[in-house]
Amino acid sequence: MKPLYPWQKESWQALQGLRARLPHAVLLMGAQGIGKLDLAFNFAQSLLCEKPLASGTACQECNSCRWFEQESHPDFRLIQPDALTAAEDGEEKAGGKKPSREISVDQIRDLSSFANLSAHCGGYRVVLVYPAEAMNNNAANSLLKTLEEPTDKLLFLLVTHKPQQLLPTILSRCLGFPVHTPTREAGVAWLKQLGVLNPEHALAQTGFAPLQALGWAESGEGAEERSILLNAIRQPAMLDALALADSLQRSVPVHVIHCLQQWCHDLASAKLAGQVRYFPDQTAELIKLAGGISTVALLRFQKELLEARRAAFHPLNPKLLMESLLLSYRQLFAA
Ligand SMILES: [Zn+2]
Numbered sequence: 001m002k003p004l005y006p007w008q009k010e011s012w013q014a015l016q017g018l019r020a021r022l023p024h025a026v027l028l029m030g031a032q033g034i035g036k037l038d039l040a041f042n043f044a045q046s047l048l049c050e051k052p053l054a055s056g057t058a059c060q061e062c063n064s065c066r067w068f069e070q071e072s073h074p075d076f077r078l079i080q081p082d083a084l085t086a087a088e089d090g091e092e093k094a095g096g097k098k099p100s101r102e103i104s105v106d107q108i109r110d111l112s113s114f115a116n117l118s119a120h121c122g123g124y125r126v127v128l129v130y131p132a133e134a135m136n137n138n139a140a141n142s143l144l145k146t147l148e149e150p151t152d153k154l155l156f157l158l159v160t161h162k163p164q165q166l167l168p169t170i171l172s173r174c175l176g177f178p179v180h181t182p183t184r185e186a187g188v189a190w191l192k193q194l195g196v197l198n199p200e201h202a203l204a205q206t207g208f209a210p211l212q213a214l215g216w217a218e219s220g221e222g223a224e225e226r227s228i229l230l231n232a233i234r235q236p237a238m239l240d241a242l243a244l245a246d247s248l249q250r251s252v253p254v255h256v257i258h259c260l261q262q263w264c265h266d267l268a269s270a271k272l273a274g275q276v277r278y279f280p281d282q283t284a285e286l287i288k289l290a291g292g293i294s295t296v297a298l299l300r301f302q303k304e305l306l307e308a309r310r311a312a313f314h315p316l317n318p319k320l321l322m323e324s325l326l327l328s329y330r331q332l333f334a335a
Contacts, residue, residue, distance in 0.1 A: 007182030030179035033212030
């Protein structure tokens with residue numbers, strides 16, 4: 001599960017504030033792409049956790065947390081359209097019926113046995129409905145019946161970015177919990193940390209929703225060159241600096257340098273502290289690579305990158321600059 005996003009501190013505290021007198025249903029609503037679903041997952045896990053931390057966040061260590069991470073917690077149900085489940089599982093059906101984009105009445109009815117049993121672990125049970133507006137009318141009416149006869153210690157978490165599409169009767173049965181769009185600064189800072197090259201632009205393109213902006217940036221401009229670069233620098237022994245500089249010809253030099261800077265930052269951080277910042281999904285690889293280079297040589301290369309960056313806005317010969325930087329990078333691992 002994804003940790004809370006940096007802009008969700010206040011929402012998190014407000015959700016934790018509900019713990020003392022938990023309602024039967026909470027409707028998290030706000031713009032698309034700001035992390036409402038991840039917030040809901042975190043809240044659900046924290047309610048089920050055996051030893052939540054002082055901040056209320058789940059401990060990530062107890063049995064309950066383990067089950068939750070493995071998506072097998074007996075006291076948790078996720079209700080979402082089959083199309084979403086299929087997309088997550090990477091299933092592509094050849095022929096046959098397309099998975100539904102709606103939440104069906106059967107999916108809600110299947111909950112009745114869950115709703116009537118007592119919790120396996122003696123605590124809460126949580127049902128997460130996402131996106132709530134995907135419930136068709138029958139499903140919504142069926143849910144309404146369950147909400148009208150609430151069960152003790154059973155919480156419904158509904159998540160939506162289209163509350164206007166929900167039945168008014170559903171709305172009136174839920175505690176509305178508005179999740180705010182983060183400030184531009186918070187969004188930019190987060191995207192920058194993930195290596196998005198032009199975070200302001202990406203944010204603006206997506207109505208200031210950081211998760212949307214990240215998706216946009218990853219599929220958008222420069223993404224292909226970035227992945228070519230990352231693939232190559234991951235395997236320095238096989239790196240062909242001249243060929244790589246050639247295939248990066250269409251990239252903006254400053255973007256390439258920026259990416260190299262982040263990579264080297266992580267190499268240094270992996271070497272000195274055993275942790276990374278920009279490429280967390282490649283921590284193990286970075287630690288392994290960092291083991292084979294000298295700190296002094298790495299510092300020297302980082303300085304070279306810094307100087308190149310200053311010149312990179314108007315390089316006389318961008319390809320030559322790339323070649324020379326990539327050769328230096330490869331040299332790091334030659335010793
Ligand atoms: Zn736990």
